[in-house]
Amino acid sequence: MPVIEVERLHKRYGELTAVDEVSFAVEQGEIFGILGPNGAGKTTTVECISGLRTPDAGSVRVLGLDPVADRDELHQSVGVQLQEAGLPDKLQVREVMDLFASFYRDPADVAALLRRLGLHEKSRDRYKKLSGGQKQRLAIALALVGNPRVVVLDELTTGLDPHARRETWELVEQVRESGVTVLLVTHFMEEAERLCDRVALIDRGRVVAVDTPEGLAARGGGGQRMRFRPSAPIEDADLLALPEVATVVRRGTQIEVTGADELVSAVTALLARRQITAGSLRIEQSSLDDAFIHLTEHGKEN
Amino acid sequence: MTAVTVAAAPTARPRRRMTSRGFRALMGMHVKLMFREPGVFVMILLPVALLLVFGLIPGTKKPEVSLGGRSTLDVYVPTIAAMVPLLIACSGLPSLMASFRERNALRRFSVSPVPPGGMLAALVAVLTAFTLGGVVLIVLLGTAVFGAHMPTDLGAVISSFVLGFAAVMAVGMIAAALATSSGMAAGMGMPFMILNFFFSGLYVPTAELPHVFQTIGGYVPFGAVMDSWSGQGALWQHLAVLAGYTVVGGVVSARVFRWE
Numbered sequence: 001m002p003v004i005e006v007e008r009l010h011k012r013y014g015e016l017t018a019v020d021e022v023s024f025a026v027e028q029g030e031i032f033g034i035l036g037p038n039g040a041g042k043t044t045t046v047e048c049i050s051g052l053r054t055p056d057a058g059s060v061r062v063l064g065l066d067p068v069a070d071r072d073e074l075h076q077s078v079g080v081q082l083q084e085a086g087l088p089d090k091l092q093v094r095e096v097m098d099l100f101a102s103f104y105r106d107p108a109d110v111a112a113l114l115r116r117l118g119l120h121e122k123s124r125d126r127y128k129k130l131s132g133g134q135k136q137r138l139a140i141a142l143a144l145v146g147n148p149r150v151v152v153l154d155e156l157t158t159g160l161d162p163h164a165r166r167e168t169w170e171l172v173e174q175v176r177e178s179g180v181t182v183l184l185v186t187h188f189m190e191e192a193e194r195l196c197d198r199v200a201l202i203d204r205g206r207v208v209a210v211d212t213p214e215g216l217a218a219r220g221g222g223g224q225r226m227r228f229r230p231s232a233p234i235e236d237a238d239l240l241a242l243p244e245v246a247t248v249v250r251r252g253t254q255i256e257v258t259g260a261d262e263l264v265s266a267v268t269a270l271l272a273r274r275q276i277t278a279g280s281l282r283i284e285q286s287s288l289d290d291a292f293i294h295l296t297e298h299g300k301e302n
Numbered sequence: 303m304t305a306v307t308v309a310a311a312p313t314a315r316p317r318r319r320m321t322s323r324g325f326r327a328l329m330g331m332h333v334k335l336m337f338r339e340p341g342v343f344v345m346i347l348l349p350v351a352l353l354l355v356f357g358l359i360p361g362t363k364k365p366e367v368s369l370g371g372r373s374t375l376d377v378y379v380p381t382i383a384a385m386v387p388l389l390i391a392c393s394g395l396p397s398l399m400a401s402f403r404e405r406n407a408l409r410r411f412s413v414s415p416v417p418p419g420g421m422l423a424a425l426v427a428v429l430t431a432f433t434l435g436g437v438v439l440i441v442l443l444g445t446a447v448f449g450a451h452m453p454t455d456l457g458a459v460i461s462s463f464v465l466g467f468a469a470v471m472a473v474g475m476i477a478a479a480l481a482t483s484s485g486m487a488a489g490m491g492m493p494f495m496i497l498n499f500f501f502s503g504l505y506v507p508t509a510e511l512p513h514v515f516q517t518i519g520g521y522v523p524f525g526a527v528m529d530s531w532s533g534q535g536a537l538w539q540h541l542a543v544l545a546g547y548t549v550v551g552g553v554v555s556a557r558v559f560r561w562e
Contacts, residue, residue, distance in 0.1 A: 050413055052561070072319060072415045080413035086406035090338040091331065102327035103320060103414050142410070 003028050003063060003150055003181045004049060010057035011044050018044040020205035021058070031172065031182040033196035033213075035189075037296055041205040042185045043083060046154050049183070050080045063149060076105060079143035079151040083158075089128035093119055093138060096127065097145060104146035117141045117171065133164040140171065151175060154185045169194055189288045193217075199288075203296040216291045224263040224285060227256045228278035230271070242266045254280070320420040328416065328424035332398075336428070342398070345389040346436035349382045353440055356382070357448035369507075376451050377507060379444035380459075380531060384466075384502045384524050386436035390429050391470040392495035396477035396487035399425060404483050408561045418559030422475055433467065453531050462537070465544035466527035470498060472551020473523070479555040482562075501525030508532075523547055 002025035011019040019041040026032040034042050047053040048060055051067035051074055060067055065074045087096055097114060101107035114120045117137045122130065130138065136156065143151050153172070157165040172195055176182055186192055192199050193213045201208045201216060209216055223246070236248045239257060244266040246259040257267055264283055271278055336342055356362050362374040369377055399422070402408050411421060444450040453459050473494055481487035501508065501515075502524040508516065509532070516534070519525030526540040 052412060072417050075413060075415040082409055082413060084406050085410040085413075087410055088331075088335055088402065088405070088407055090335060095331070095334070099327050099331050100414055103324040103416055105321065139410075142414075146415075 001064070002026055004032075004183060005061040006045070006049065006058070007060075008058035009045065009048055009055050009060060011041075011048060011053060012056050017205055019048070019055075022200075022202065022205065022207050023058075024200045024207060024210055026181060026183055029176070029179060029181055030197040031176050031184055031195050033192045033199040034183065034185045034202060035192050035196075035199050035292070036187065036202035037292075038187060040202045040296075042187075042202055043154060045202065046080075046152055046183070046185050047082075050078070050082070050152055051075070052082075076146060077149045079146055079148035081139045081143040081151070081153045081156055083154050085139065087127045087138075089126065091127055092124050093127070093130070094123040096138065097141060100142050101145050106147050108145050108147045110145065113141050113144060116174075118167075132159050133161070136160060136164075136168070137171075140168070144175065148180060150181045150183065152183045152185075155187070156184070157186070157188065157191060165191075189292060193288050201292070201295055208295045209291075213288050216295075217285075217288045219291055219295065223258060223260050224283060225256065225258045226264055226267060226278075226281065226283045227254055228281040229253050230255060231277040231279060232274070234271070234274065234276060238270070239267065242270060320416050324416065325420060325424055328420070329428050332425050332428040336432070342390070342394050342429075342432070345394055346386060346432075346439065348389070349385040349436070349440055350443065352385070353379070353382050353443055353448075357444070363449065369509075372451065375444065375448055377503070379441065379450045380453070380528070381503050382444070383437050383440045384463075384527065385499070385504065386440065387433050387467040388470055388495050388498050388502070388524060390433050390436075391467065391474035392477075392491035392498070393488065395425065395429055395471065395474040396481050396491045397484045398429075399478035400481040400484050400487035403481070403560065403562065406562065412561035417556075418479070418561075419556040422478060422555055422559065425478070426471060426475065430467075430471070437463075455531075455533075458537055459531055462527045462530040462540060462544065465541055465548070466523050469523035469526075469544040469547035469551070470494075472548045472555070475551050475555035476558070479559040482560065497522055498524040502528055 004026035006025070007023050009019050009022040010017075022041065022045055024032075034045060036042050044053065048055050049062060049067060051071040054068050062074055063077055067074050091099075093114070094110070097110045101110050111120070114123060117140060119134065119137055119141060122134060127135070127138075136159070140153070140156060143153065156172075157168050160168060169191065172182060172184070182195075184191075184195060196213055198210065199213055199216055200210045209219060211219070234255075236250075239245050239248050239255075242259075244259045244263045245257055247257070249256045257263065259266075268278065356375055356378055362378070365371050365373050408421070441452070445452060474491060477487055477490035477494075481490055499505065501519040501522040508519060508525070508528055511519070516529075520529050520535055520540065521543055523544055526543050529535050530537050530540040
């Protein structure tokens with residue numbers, strides 16, 4: 001049975017439809033990503049899953065519970081890190097952790113958790129004095145303090161520097177290794193590629209695709225792109241004559257060729273037959289970025 | 303007293319429970335924060351200062367015929383004592399909760415297993431103890447130091463005072479459940495507080511008010527409290543009015559509670 005089941009979820013704020021028929025299922029022990037441009041309905045979806053919003057239509061089940069009706073029971077086993085959630089400035093890190101730990105029937109060891117998140121030395125610091133990265137780590141610690149079976153992390157690395165981001169990713173991987181199911185909301189492609197087993201791509205309140213990051217990348221038009229400087233002149237028509245080549249663009253002495261998956265081998269074979277070498281050669285496989293642009297309306301407008 | 307009422311309200315929905323350890327920890331947090339941001343102590347210091355001023359004016363201790371043989375101080379000690387619960391219920395409670403909401407701290411609690419009723423009840427419990435301390439301090443100062451006489455029927459006085467406090471606290475809880483900023487909290491609590499101040503006789507002794515105002519005063523929590531002290535009207539009727547406020551405020555506030 002899936003840990004999280006969302007079926008035809010619909011949520012409207014006045015005239016604005018934030019989420020329109022979103023469905024997906026998250027399995028035990030996976031890191032499931034919700035990916036999409038800003039304003040796509042990611043946070044609303046997560047807030048419905050966390051019991052903060054009541055869906056207008058459709059159903060949400062988390063560990064077999066209704067997030068709204070069974071809110072308090074749900075929060076015993078689902079840890080949530082929300083965007084823009086603050087704390088009283090004058091409470092110390094350790095005090096906050098002990099306070100939230102007391103709300104759970106089976107809390108985690110607070111000292112061990114703080115050590116794991118590198119906040120141990122900040123135990124006596126007041127919340128106000130923490131840096132952005134430290135506040136973010138404290139938010140993750142609070143999501144984990146109840147020994148949850150599921151954690152929901154909304155944009156957890158937004159505002160972190162690249163170093164802190166990488167550390168946070170390692171932390172999420174550790175959490176998963178301890179058997180916890182992770183629902184991760186992000187608009188960073190790199191984050192989704194690095195962490196997620198599967199990704200739901202959401203755009204304008206609808207699920208556009210659910211797949212592995214690799215599977216999604218392959219849907220993004222697929223294919224390859226190569227750029228090079230030929231050692232001797234070559235005609236566009238010769239390149240376009242190859243069935244694998246879709247487009248040829250020249251930028252000064254550089255040629256950019258795009259096409260199907262066998263593009264690189266076809267073009268290099270042609271160059272070899274002509275005894276032309278490809279200088280400054282760069283090859284790109286289509287990525288999740290391309291899929292994102294290709295599959296979302298956001299990309300089509302640009 | 304009030305805390306019990308509030309904690310009982312969420313049990314209408316059976317699954318909404320919080321651990322007793324969690325409730326104690328939440329109360330502990332409020333106590334810590336009160337000492338680190340001691341603005342709320344003004345709500346005791348202000349009435350105490352007022353009592354000191356009254357107590358040090360020589361003429362206030364003479365029995366007055368117009369007050370039925372009681373001295374001005376005798377009349378004002380209960381009124382000044384009533385300022386503490388009114389300030390705390392109408393201003394302290396809503397603005398403390400609103401400042402949590404304003405800083406998005408309630409959003410953080412909203413994804414923990416703490417129910418809205420528990421969130422309110424913990425703060426109400428701490429403020430109740432705080433109020434009790436303030437009222438006891440003022441009554442002791444007034445009677446032991448300045449020699450004021452308390453009303454004779456102590457049972458009616460204490461029961462109506464407790465019920466009156468529960469009633470204004472319950473109304474303050476509605477403001478605390480809804481106010482999204484400290485300013486809004488003040489805007490919601492202040493008119494109710496001034497109404498209660500008026501009918502508790504802070505501005506004008508209630509005995510000097512026109513009859514129609516005295517009747518209205520019976521339906522305002524601290525008007526009802528003062529009436530039951532002076533023996534005006536039926537005691538059971540005043541207590542019923544106060545209990546009505548408490549029940550409605552307790553139930554409504556837990557239902558309309560906003561996390562953000």
